[in-house]
Amino acid sequence: MTTLRRLAVAILLAIASTASGNDVLRYRVSVPESLKQLSVEVCQGSRVVREFSSHAADAGQFLGVPDTRVTAGLIEIRHGRIRYKGAAGQCFDYTVDLAAARTADNSRLARGQHEAVLMRSGLWLWRPSSQPADTSIQVAFDLPEGHGVSVPWQPAHGSARDDVYLVSGSPSDWPDLVAVGRLHTDTITVEGARLRLAVLGAEPTISKPDMSSWIREAAHAITTLYGRFPLPSPQILVVPQGPAGEAVPWAQVLRGGGAAAHFFVDQTRPLDEFRQDWTAAHELSHMLLPYILRDDSWLSEGFASYYQNILRARAGMLSRETAWKKLYDGFQRGRDGTSGATLVEASREMRKRGAYMRVYWSGAAIALMADVELRRRSGGQQSLDVALGALAECCLPSDRAWTGIEVFELLDDLTTGSVFMQLYDEYAQSSSFPDLGPTSERLGIDHRSSRFRLSSDPEASGLRDAIMSLPVRRPVDARSALERQEIGSLD
Numbered sequence: 001m002t003t004l005r006r007l008a009v010a011i012l013l014a015i016a017s018t019a020s021g022n023d024v025l026r027y028r029v030s031v032p033e034s035l036k037q038l039s040v041e042v043c044q045g046s047r048v049v050r051e052f053s054s055h056a057a058d059a060g061q062f063l064g065v066p067d068t069r070v071t072a073g074l075i076e077i078r079h080g081r082i083r084y085k086g087a088a089g090q091c092f093d094y095t096v097d098l099a100a101a102r103t104a105d106n107s108r109l110a111r112g113q114h115e116a117v118l119m120r121s122g123l124w125l126w127r128p129s130s131q132p133a134d135t136s137i138q139v140a141f142d143l144p145e146g147h148g149v150s151v152p153w154q155p156a157h158g159s160a161r162d163d164v165y166l167v168s169g170s171p172s173d174w175p176d177l178v179a180v181g182r183l184h185t186d187t188i189t190v191e192g193a194r195l196r197l198a199v200l201g202a203e204p205t206i207s208k209p210d211m212s213s214w215i216r217e218a219a220h221a222i223t224t225l226y227g228r229f230p231l232p233s234p235q236i237l238v239v240p241q242g243p244a245g246e247a248v249p250w251a252q253v254l255r256g257g258g259a260a261a262h263f264f265v266d267q268t269r270p271l272d273e274f275r276q277d278w279t280a281a282h283e284l285s286h287m288l289l290p291y292i293l294r295d296d297s298w299l300s301e302g303f304a305s306y307y308q309n310i311l312r313a314r315a316g317m318l319s320r321e322t323a324w325k326k327l328y329d330g331f332q333r334g335r336d337g338t339s340g341a342t343l344v345e346a347s348r349e350m351r352k353r354g355a356y357m358r359v360y361w362s363g364a365a366i367a368l369m370a371d372v373e374l375r376r377r378s379g380g381q382q383s384l385d386v387a388l389g390a391l392a393e394c395c396l397p398s399d400r401a402w403t404g405i406e407v408f409e410l411l412d413d414l415t416t417g418s419v420f421m422q423l424y425d426e427y428a429q430s431s432s433f434p435d436l437g438p439t440s441e442r443l444g445i446d447h448r449s450s451r452f453r454l455s456s457d458p459e460a461s462g463l464r465d466a467i468m469s470l471p472v473r474r475p476v477d478a479r480s481a482l483e484r485q486e487i488g489s490l491d
Protein backbone atom coordinates (compact mmCIF):
# COMPACT_ATOMS: atom_id res chain seq x y z
CA MET A 1 0.00 0.00 0.00
CA THR A 2 1.40 3.40 -0.93
CA THR A 3 1.80 6.08 1.69
CA LEU A 4 -0.92 8.08 0.00
CA ARG A 5 -3.37 5.19 0.08
CA ARG A 6 -2.50 4.48 3.72
CA LEU A 7 -3.27 8.11 4.50
CA ALA A 8 -6.58 7.91 2.64
CA VAL A 9 -7.57 4.74 4.53
CA ALA A 10 -6.60 6.34 7.84
CA ILE A 11 -8.75 9.38 7.05
CA LEU A 12 -11.68 7.17 6.05
CA LEU A 13 -11.33 5.14 9.26
CA ALA A 14 -11.21 8.34 11.30
CA ILE A 15 -14.39 9.56 9.61
CA ALA A 16 -16.07 6.19 10.14
CA SER A 17 -15.13 6.10 13.84
CA THR A 18 -16.49 9.62 14.29
CA ALA A 19 -19.71 8.54 12.61
CA SER A 20 -20.08 5.47 14.81
CA GLY A 21 -19.36 7.42 18.02
CA ASN A 22 -21.81 9.68 19.77
CA ASP A 23 -23.66 11.78 17.27
CA VAL A 24 -25.43 14.97 18.26
CA LEU A 25 -28.65 16.39 16.86
CA ARG A 26 -28.62 20.10 17.71
CA TYR A 27 -31.70 22.26 18.26
CA ARG A 28 -31.54 26.02 18.60
CA VAL A 29 -34.69 27.70 19.89
CA SER A 30 -35.04 31.45 19.32
CA VAL A 31 -37.50 33.22 21.56
CA PRO A 32 -38.77 36.74 20.72
CA GLU A 33 -39.62 39.24 23.43
CA SER A 34 -43.30 39.04 22.48
CA LEU A 35 -43.30 35.27 23.28
CA LYS A 36 -45.65 34.85 20.33
CA GLN A 37 -43.66 32.45 18.22
CA LEU A 38 -40.68 30.14 18.64
CA SER A 39 -38.23 29.58 15.79
CA VAL A 40 -36.49 26.24 15.95
CA GLU A 41 -33.44 25.28 13.92
CA VAL A 42 -32.45 21.61 13.82
CA CYS A 43 -28.95 20.66 12.67
CA GLN A 44 -28.24 17.09 11.69
CA GLY A 45 -25.13 15.31 12.88
CA SER A 46 -23.21 12.86 10.75
CA ARG A 47 -26.01 10.28 10.94
CA VAL A 48 -29.11 11.65 9.25
CA VAL A 49 -32.44 11.46 11.05
CA ARG A 50 -35.19 11.22 8.41
CA GLU A 51 -38.38 11.59 10.40
CA PHE A 52 -39.43 13.80 13.30
CA SER A 53 -42.62 13.72 15.34
CA SER A 54 -44.11 15.10 18.52
CA HIS A 55 -45.75 12.99 21.21
CA ALA A 56 -48.14 15.87 21.94
CA ALA A 57 -51.36 15.18 20.06
CA ASP A 58 -52.15 18.80 19.10
CA ALA A 59 -48.62 20.02 18.39
CA GLY A 60 -49.11 19.78 14.60
CA GLN A 61 -51.75 22.54 14.75
CA PHE A 62 -49.14 25.07 15.81
CA LEU A 63 -46.30 23.95 13.56
CA GLY A 64 -45.21 26.25 10.76
CA VAL A 65 -42.61 25.56 8.10
CA PRO A 66 -41.18 28.24 5.81
CA ASP A 67 -42.41 27.59 2.25
CA THR A 68 -38.89 28.02 0.90
CA ARG A 69 -37.69 24.96 2.79
CA VAL A 70 -40.53 22.88 1.46
CA THR A 71 -40.18 24.07 -2.10
CA ALA A 72 -36.44 23.52 -1.94
CA GLY A 73 -37.28 19.89 -1.22
CA LEU A 74 -35.48 19.89 2.13
CA ILE A 75 -38.46 18.79 4.20
CA GLU A 76 -42.08 17.81 3.80
CA ILE A 77 -44.87 17.39 6.30
CA ARG A 78 -47.03 14.30 6.01
CA HIS A 79 -49.30 12.50 8.44
CA GLY A 80 -48.24 14.69 11.36
CA ARG A 81 -44.56 14.06 10.79
CA ILE A 82 -41.68 16.15 9.47
CA ARG A 83 -39.76 14.22 6.83
CA TYR A 84 -36.21 15.37 6.17
CA LYS A 85 -34.76 14.93 2.70
CA GLY A 86 -31.44 16.75 3.01
CA ALA A 87 -27.95 15.52 3.76
CA ALA A 88 -25.93 14.92 6.93
CA GLY A 89 -24.68 18.03 8.66
CA GLN A 90 -27.40 20.27 7.15
CA CYS A 91 -29.97 22.23 9.11
CA PHE A 92 -33.68 22.87 8.69
CA ASP A 93 -36.05 25.05 10.63
CA TYR A 94 -39.65 25.41 11.68
CA THR A 95 -41.77 27.74 13.78
CA VAL A 96 -44.25 27.17 16.58
CA ASP A 97 -47.19 29.52 17.06
CA LEU A 98 -47.03 30.06 20.83
CA ALA A 99 -49.73 32.74 20.81
CA ALA A 100 -52.20 30.32 19.20
CA ALA A 101 -51.21 27.46 21.51
CA ARG A 102 -51.80 29.67 24.55
CA THR A 103 -55.28 30.65 23.48
CA ALA A 104 -56.43 27.40 21.86
CA ASP A 105 -59.50 25.81 23.42
CA ASN A 106 -58.64 22.83 25.57
CA SER A 107 -54.98 23.07 24.66
CA ARG A 108 -52.95 21.72 27.52
CA LEU A 109 -49.73 22.49 25.74
CA ALA A 110 -49.12 26.10 26.79
CA ARG A 111 -50.40 28.85 28.99
CA GLY A 112 -49.20 32.35 29.61
CA GLN A 113 -48.45 33.68 33.03
CA HIS A 114 -46.69 36.82 34.27
CA GLU A 115 -44.75 37.61 31.07
CA ALA A 116 -43.75 33.98 30.73
CA VAL A 117 -45.11 30.86 29.05
CA LEU A 118 -45.44 27.46 30.69
CA MET A 119 -45.53 24.67 28.15
CA ARG A 120 -45.00 21.01 27.43
CA SER A 121 -41.78 20.45 25.50
CA GLY A 122 -43.80 18.38 23.00
CA LEU A 123 -45.36 21.64 21.73
CA TRP A 124 -42.11 22.59 20.00
CA LEU A 125 -39.61 19.76 20.39
CA TRP A 126 -40.13 17.61 17.30
CA ARG A 127 -37.90 14.66 18.03
CA PRO A 128 -36.63 11.79 15.89
CA SER A 129 -39.54 9.35 15.51
CA SER A 130 -37.06 6.68 16.48
CA GLN A 131 -33.93 8.00 18.09
CA PRO A 132 -30.76 6.02 17.30
CA ALA A 133 -29.26 4.77 20.57
CA ASP A 134 -25.98 6.60 20.07
CA THR A 135 -27.47 9.92 18.99
CA SER A 136 -28.03 12.53 21.66
CA ILE A 137 -30.17 15.65 21.45
CA GLN A 138 -28.92 19.04 22.57
CA VAL A 139 -31.13 22.10 22.89
CA ALA A 140 -29.82 25.67 23.07
CA PHE A 141 -31.89 28.81 23.58
CA ASP A 142 -31.48 32.31 22.18
CA LEU A 143 -33.28 34.56 24.61
CA PRO A 144 -33.97 38.29 24.69
CA GLU A 145 -32.30 40.38 27.37
CA GLY A 146 -33.85 39.82 30.79
CA HIS A 147 -35.47 36.51 29.83
CA GLY A 148 -34.71 33.05 31.13
CA VAL A 149 -35.64 29.45 30.58
CA SER A 150 -36.38 26.60 32.96
CA VAL A 151 -36.19 23.02 31.64
CA PRO A 152 -36.02 19.59 33.26
CA TRP A 153 -32.97 18.50 31.21
CA GLN A 154 -29.46 18.63 32.55
CA PRO A 155 -27.04 21.31 31.34
CA ALA A 156 -24.72 19.85 28.67
CA HIS A 157 -21.26 19.44 30.12
CA GLY A 158 -18.45 20.78 28.05
CA SER A 159 -20.65 23.24 26.20
CA ALA A 160 -19.24 26.74 25.84
CA ARG A 161 -22.70 28.13 26.60
CA ASP A 162 -24.47 27.65 29.89
CA ASP A 163 -27.91 27.52 28.25
CA VAL A 164 -27.33 24.29 26.31
CA TYR A 165 -29.14 21.23 27.59
CA LEU A 166 -28.89 17.52 26.95
CA VAL A 167 -32.36 16.02 26.44
CA SER A 168 -32.61 13.00 28.71
CA GLY A 169 -33.43 9.49 27.63
CA SER A 170 -36.68 9.31 29.60
CA PRO A 171 -39.70 8.29 27.49
CA SER A 172 -40.75 11.24 25.33
CA ASP A 173 -44.41 10.93 26.36
CA TRP A 174 -43.67 11.47 30.06
CA PRO A 175 -45.11 14.88 30.99
CA ASP A 176 -42.76 17.78 31.58
CA LEU A 177 -42.95 21.54 31.98
CA VAL A 178 -40.77 24.18 30.38
CA ALA A 179 -40.97 27.86 31.32
CA VAL A 180 -39.64 30.68 29.20
CA GLY A 181 -39.93 34.42 29.67
CA ARG A 182 -39.22 36.78 32.51
CA LEU A 183 -37.97 34.43 35.23
CA HIS A 184 -35.88 34.96 38.31
CA THR A 185 -33.36 32.16 38.37
CA ASP A 186 -31.02 30.97 41.07
CA THR A 187 -28.75 28.00 41.64
CA ILE A 188 -29.20 26.41 45.02
CA THR A 189 -26.18 24.46 46.08
CA VAL A 190 -26.54 21.72 48.66
CA GLU A 191 -24.32 18.70 49.24
CA GLY A 192 -24.22 16.68 46.00
CA ALA A 193 -26.49 18.92 43.92
CA ARG A 194 -27.11 22.23 42.25
CA LEU A 195 -30.86 22.76 42.11
CA ARG A 196 -31.92 25.02 39.25
CA LEU A 197 -34.62 27.27 40.70
CA ALA A 198 -36.79 29.49 38.49
CA VAL A 199 -39.44 31.79 39.92
CA LEU A 200 -41.98 33.36 37.59
CA GLY A 201 -42.49 37.08 38.08
CA ALA A 202 -45.72 38.32 39.61
CA GLU A 203 -47.55 41.28 41.11
CA PRO A 204 -47.14 41.72 43.98
CA THR A 205 -43.58 40.66 43.48
CA ILE A 206 -42.54 37.48 45.13
CA SER A 207 -39.28 37.65 47.03
CA LYS A 208 -36.69 35.60 45.19
CA PRO A 209 -34.35 35.36 48.21
CA ASP A 210 -37.30 34.06 50.24
CA MET A 211 -38.09 31.40 47.65
CA SER A 212 -34.42 30.42 47.47
CA SER A 213 -34.11 30.03 51.21
CA TRP A 214 -37.39 28.07 51.39
CA ILE A 215 -36.20 25.58 48.75
CA ARG A 216 -32.66 25.50 50.15
CA GLU A 217 -33.95 24.55 53.60
CA ALA A 218 -36.10 21.72 52.19
CA ALA A 219 -33.29 20.46 49.92
CA HIS A 220 -30.83 20.56 52.78
CA ALA A 221 -33.27 18.52 54.88
CA ILE A 222 -33.17 15.81 52.18
CA THR A 223 -29.39 15.63 52.52
CA THR A 224 -29.83 14.51 56.14
CA LEU A 225 -30.72 11.01 54.89
CA TYR A 226 -27.30 10.10 53.56
CA GLY A 227 -25.21 13.19 53.21
CA ARG A 228 -26.19 14.36 49.76
CA PHE A 229 -29.15 15.26 47.57
CA PRO A 230 -30.18 12.28 45.38
CA LEU A 231 -30.10 14.02 41.97
CA PRO A 232 -27.40 16.31 40.57
CA SER A 233 -29.41 19.19 39.13
CA PRO A 234 -33.20 19.01 39.22
CA GLN A 235 -35.48 21.70 37.82
CA ILE A 236 -37.40 23.55 40.53
CA LEU A 237 -40.13 25.85 39.28
CA VAL A 238 -42.13 28.25 41.45
CA VAL A 239 -45.27 29.71 39.88
CA PRO A 240 -47.10 32.45 41.80
CA GLN A 241 -50.88 31.96 41.67
CA GLY A 242 -52.10 34.89 43.76
CA PRO A 243 -54.07 34.80 47.00
CA ALA A 244 -55.06 31.33 48.19
CA GLY A 245 -55.95 29.67 51.46
CA GLU A 246 -52.39 28.48 52.05
CA ALA A 247 -48.81 29.17 50.99
CA VAL A 248 -48.57 26.21 48.59
CA PRO A 249 -52.04 25.22 47.33
CA TRP A 250 -50.58 22.60 45.02
CA ALA A 251 -47.36 21.11 43.74
CA GLN A 252 -46.19 18.21 41.63
CA VAL A 253 -43.17 16.19 40.65
CA LEU A 254 -42.97 15.37 36.93
CA ARG A 255 -40.46 12.95 35.43
CA GLY A 256 -40.30 13.84 31.72
CA GLY A 257 -36.71 14.85 30.95
CA GLY A 258 -35.67 14.12 34.54
CA ALA A 259 -37.29 14.61 37.94
CA ALA A 260 -38.56 18.15 38.45
CA ALA A 261 -40.62 19.79 41.22
CA HIS A 262 -43.17 22.50 40.46
CA PHE A 263 -44.75 24.62 43.20
CA PHE A 264 -47.85 26.76 42.62
CA VAL A 265 -47.82 29.27 45.44
CA ASP A 266 -49.58 32.20 47.05
CA GLN A 267 -46.75 34.69 46.78
CA THR A 268 -48.44 37.18 49.12
CA ARG A 269 -47.77 35.00 52.15
CA PRO A 270 -44.73 35.46 54.42
CA LEU A 271 -41.70 33.19 54.25
CA ASP A 272 -42.55 31.65 57.59
CA GLU A 273 -45.73 30.12 56.19
CA PHE A 274 -43.73 28.53 53.39
CA ARG A 275 -41.29 27.13 55.93
CA GLN A 276 -44.13 25.68 58.02
CA ASP A 277 -45.75 24.08 54.98
CA TRP A 278 -45.09 20.37 54.34
CA THR A 279 -45.21 20.49 50.56
CA ALA A 280 -41.56 21.21 49.73
CA ALA A 281 -40.31 18.40 51.99
CA HIS A 282 -42.88 16.04 50.44
CA GLU A 283 -42.16 16.87 46.79
CA LEU A 284 -38.38 16.81 47.15
CA SER A 285 -38.68 13.48 49.01
CA HIS A 286 -40.16 12.02 45.81
CA MET A 287 -36.69 12.47 44.31
CA LEU A 288 -35.33 9.84 46.71
CA LEU A 289 -36.94 7.19 44.49
CA PRO A 290 -37.15 6.62 40.73
CA TYR A 291 -40.52 6.96 39.00
CA ILE A 292 -42.77 4.15 40.23
CA LEU A 293 -45.74 2.87 38.23
CA ARG A 294 -49.22 3.87 39.33
CA ASP A 295 -50.16 0.46 40.83
CA ASP A 296 -47.51 1.08 43.44
CA SER A 297 -48.00 4.79 44.04
CA TRP A 298 -48.53 3.83 47.70
CA LEU A 299 -44.72 3.40 47.73
CA SER A 300 -43.78 6.78 46.24
CA GLU A 301 -46.52 8.74 48.04
CA GLY A 302 -46.01 6.78 51.26
CA PHE A 303 -42.27 7.36 51.48
CA ALA A 304 -42.75 11.07 50.69
CA SER A 305 -45.47 11.35 53.37
CA TYR A 306 -43.22 9.60 55.88
CA TYR A 307 -40.25 11.83 55.21
CA GLN A 308 -42.21 15.08 54.99
CA ASN A 309 -42.65 14.82 58.77
CA ILE A 310 -39.29 13.33 59.70
CA LEU A 311 -37.35 15.86 57.64
CA ARG A 312 -39.16 18.80 59.16
CA ALA A 313 -38.39 17.47 62.65
CA ARG A 314 -34.74 17.04 61.68
CA ALA A 315 -34.67 20.60 60.33
CA GLY A 316 -36.16 21.88 63.59
CA MET A 317 -39.38 22.99 61.89
CA LEU A 318 -41.44 20.60 64.02
CA SER A 319 -40.81 19.20 67.48
CA ARG A 320 -40.17 15.47 67.44
CA GLU A 321 -43.36 14.86 69.36
CA THR A 322 -45.39 16.89 66.86
CA ALA A 323 -43.83 14.96 63.99
CA TRP A 324 -44.87 11.64 65.60
CA LYS A 325 -48.34 13.01 66.23
CA LYS A 326 -48.65 14.09 62.58
CA LEU A 327 -47.54 10.66 61.39
CA TYR A 328 -50.03 8.86 63.63
CA ASP A 329 -52.84 11.28 62.74
CA GLY A 330 -52.06 10.44 59.12
CA PHE A 331 -52.17 6.70 59.85
CA GLN A 332 -55.58 7.19 61.44
CA ARG A 333 -56.84 9.01 58.34
CA GLY A 334 -55.47 6.15 56.27
CA ARG A 335 -57.24 3.58 58.46
CA ASP A 336 -60.49 5.56 58.19
CA GLY A 337 -60.11 5.65 54.42
CA THR A 338 -59.54 1.89 54.08
CA SER A 339 -62.51 0.01 52.72
CA GLY A 340 -62.69 -2.98 50.41
CA ALA A 341 -59.94 -2.45 47.88
CA THR A 342 -56.45 -3.86 48.17
CA LEU A 343 -53.59 -1.40 48.42
CA VAL A 344 -52.63 -1.99 44.78
CA GLU A 345 -56.24 -1.52 43.62
CA ALA A 346 -56.60 1.64 45.71
CA SER A 347 -53.34 2.97 44.23
CA ARG A 348 -54.33 2.14 40.64
CA GLU A 349 -57.66 3.94 41.01
CA MET A 350 -56.64 6.49 43.62
CA ARG A 351 -58.17 9.49 41.84
CA LYS A 352 -61.35 7.71 40.81
CA ARG A 353 -61.90 6.30 44.27
CA GLY A 354 -60.63 9.38 46.12
CA ALA A 355 -58.46 6.92 48.04
CA TYR A 356 -55.66 9.38 48.77
CA MET A 357 -55.53 8.84 52.51
CA ARG A 358 -55.57 5.05 52.19
CA VAL A 359 -52.74 5.12 49.63
CA TYR A 360 -50.50 7.81 51.14
CA TRP A 361 -50.70 6.67 54.73
CA SER A 362 -50.58 2.92 54.09
CA GLY A 363 -47.33 3.58 52.25
CA ALA A 364 -46.06 5.79 55.07
CA ALA A 365 -46.92 3.05 57.61
CA ILE A 366 -44.94 0.55 55.51
CA ALA A 367 -42.02 3.01 55.42
CA LEU A 368 -42.09 3.31 59.21
CA MET A 369 -42.28 -0.46 59.67
CA ALA A 370 -39.35 -0.98 57.30
CA ASP A 371 -37.31 1.70 59.05
CA VAL A 372 -37.93 0.26 62.54
CA GLU A 373 -37.29 -3.31 61.41
CA LEU A 374 -34.03 -2.43 59.61
CA ARG A 375 -32.79 -0.65 62.73
CA ARG A 376 -33.80 -3.60 64.94
CA ARG A 377 -32.15 -6.27 62.79
CA SER A 378 -28.92 -4.34 62.34
CA GLY A 379 -28.58 -3.00 65.88
CA GLY A 380 -29.03 0.53 64.56
CA GLN A 381 -26.48 0.19 61.74
CA GLN A 382 -29.12 0.28 59.04
CA SER A 383 -32.24 2.32 58.47
CA LEU A 384 -34.51 3.50 55.68
CA ASP A 385 -32.09 6.43 55.24
CA VAL A 386 -29.19 4.04 54.64
CA ALA A 387 -31.24 1.84 52.30
CA LEU A 388 -32.29 4.82 50.18
CA GLY A 389 -28.70 6.06 50.15
CA ALA A 390 -27.58 2.75 48.68
CA LEU A 391 -30.39 2.93 46.13
CA ALA A 392 -29.30 6.43 45.07
CA GLU A 393 -25.72 5.21 44.79
CA CYS A 394 -26.59 2.36 42.44
CA CYS A 395 -29.58 3.55 40.49
CA LEU A 396 -30.34 7.29 40.46
CA PRO A 397 -31.02 9.19 38.32
CA SER A 398 -33.15 6.68 36.44
CA ASP A 399 -34.90 7.30 33.11
CA ARG A 400 -37.37 4.44 33.32
CA ALA A 401 -40.45 3.40 35.27
CA TRP A 402 -40.06 0.91 38.13
CA THR A 403 -42.53 -1.43 39.78
CA GLY A 404 -42.87 -1.56 43.56
CA ILE A 405 -41.50 -5.10 43.57
CA GLU A 406 -38.38 -4.02 41.67
CA VAL A 407 -37.70 -1.25 44.17
CA PHE A 408 -38.37 -3.42 47.22
CA GLU A 409 -36.29 -6.35 45.90
CA LEU A 410 -33.44 -3.95 45.24
CA LEU A 411 -33.72 -2.42 48.71
CA ASP A 412 -33.60 -5.92 50.18
CA ASP A 413 -30.49 -6.68 48.12
CA LEU A 414 -28.88 -3.50 49.37
CA THR A 415 -29.68 -4.15 53.04
CA THR A 416 -30.38 -7.11 55.31
CA GLY A 417 -32.22 -9.15 52.74
CA SER A 418 -35.93 -9.52 53.40
CA VAL A 419 -37.46 -6.60 55.29
CA PHE A 420 -39.01 -4.90 52.28
CA MET A 421 -40.41 -7.88 50.38
CA GLN A 422 -41.95 -9.30 53.56
CA LEU A 423 -43.88 -6.05 53.90
CA TYR A 424 -44.77 -6.09 50.22
CA ASP A 425 -46.08 -9.66 50.41
CA GLU A 426 -48.08 -8.85 53.49
CA TYR A 427 -49.70 -5.60 52.42
CA ALA A 428 -49.69 -4.91 48.66
CA GLN A 429 -52.61 -7.27 48.01
CA SER A 430 -54.24 -6.78 51.40
CA SER A 431 -57.47 -4.89 51.85
CA SER A 432 -56.57 -3.97 55.46
CA PHE A 433 -54.55 -1.03 56.66
CA PRO A 434 -51.03 -2.17 57.70
CA ASP A 435 -50.89 -3.45 61.27
CA LEU A 436 -48.72 -0.99 63.17
CA GLY A 437 -49.22 -2.71 66.55
CA PRO A 438 -45.77 -4.29 67.10
CA THR A 439 -43.98 -1.30 65.53
CA SER A 440 -45.81 1.17 67.76
CA GLU A 441 -45.00 -0.97 70.77
CA ARG A 442 -41.32 -0.89 69.94
CA LEU A 443 -41.51 2.88 69.49
CA GLY A 444 -43.42 3.31 72.76
CA ILE A 445 -46.28 5.06 71.02
CA ASP A 446 -49.80 4.60 72.36
CA HIS A 447 -52.21 5.82 69.74
CA ARG A 448 -55.19 3.65 70.59
CA SER A 449 -56.45 5.63 73.53
CA SER A 450 -57.95 9.01 72.83
CA ARG A 451 -54.77 10.64 74.12
CA PHE A 452 -51.63 10.28 72.03
CA ARG A 453 -48.85 9.17 74.39
CA LEU A 454 -45.12 8.60 74.04
CA SER A 455 -43.54 6.30 76.63
CA SER A 456 -40.44 7.34 78.52
CA ASP A 457 -38.92 3.86 78.25
CA PRO A 458 -35.26 4.56 77.28
CA GLU A 459 -35.10 1.96 74.50
CA ALA A 460 -38.31 3.18 72.89
CA SER A 461 -37.49 6.86 73.18
CA GLY A 462 -33.95 6.17 71.90
CA LEU A 463 -35.44 4.53 68.79
CA ARG A 464 -37.87 7.41 68.27
CA ASP A 465 -35.07 9.95 68.61
CA ALA A 466 -32.78 8.02 66.26
CA ILE A 467 -35.44 8.24 63.53
CA MET A 468 -36.08 11.94 64.07
CA SER A 469 -32.46 13.03 64.46
CA LEU A 470 -29.67 13.51 61.96
CA PRO A 471 -28.02 10.22 61.01
CA VAL A 472 -24.30 10.28 60.34
CA ARG A 473 -23.77 7.47 57.86
CA ARG A 474 -22.53 7.08 54.34
CA PRO A 475 -24.72 5.40 51.74
CA VAL A 476 -22.02 3.19 50.25
CA ASP A 477 -21.64 1.53 53.64
CA ALA A 478 -25.20 0.21 53.64
CA ARG A 479 -24.16 -3.36 53.10
CA SER A 480 -20.61 -3.36 54.34
CA ALA A 481 -21.79 -1.97 57.70
CA LEU A 482 -23.79 -5.12 58.29
CA GLU A 483 -21.06 -7.41 56.97
CA ARG A 484 -18.57 -5.76 59.28
CA GLN A 485 -20.95 -6.22 62.14
CA GLU A 486 -21.41 -9.90 61.33
CA ILE A 487 -17.70 -10.47 60.88
CA GLY A 488 -17.15 -8.61 64.12
CA SER A 489 -19.58 -10.84 65.95
CA LEU A 490 -17.62 -13.94 64.90
CA ASP A 491 -14.62 -12.80 66.96
Ligand SMILES: [Zn+2]
Pocket residue numbers: 282283286300301304
Ligand atom coordinates in the same frame (compact mmCIF):
# COMPACT_ATOMS: atom_id res chain seq x y z
ZN1 LIG B 1 -46.63 13.16 46.45
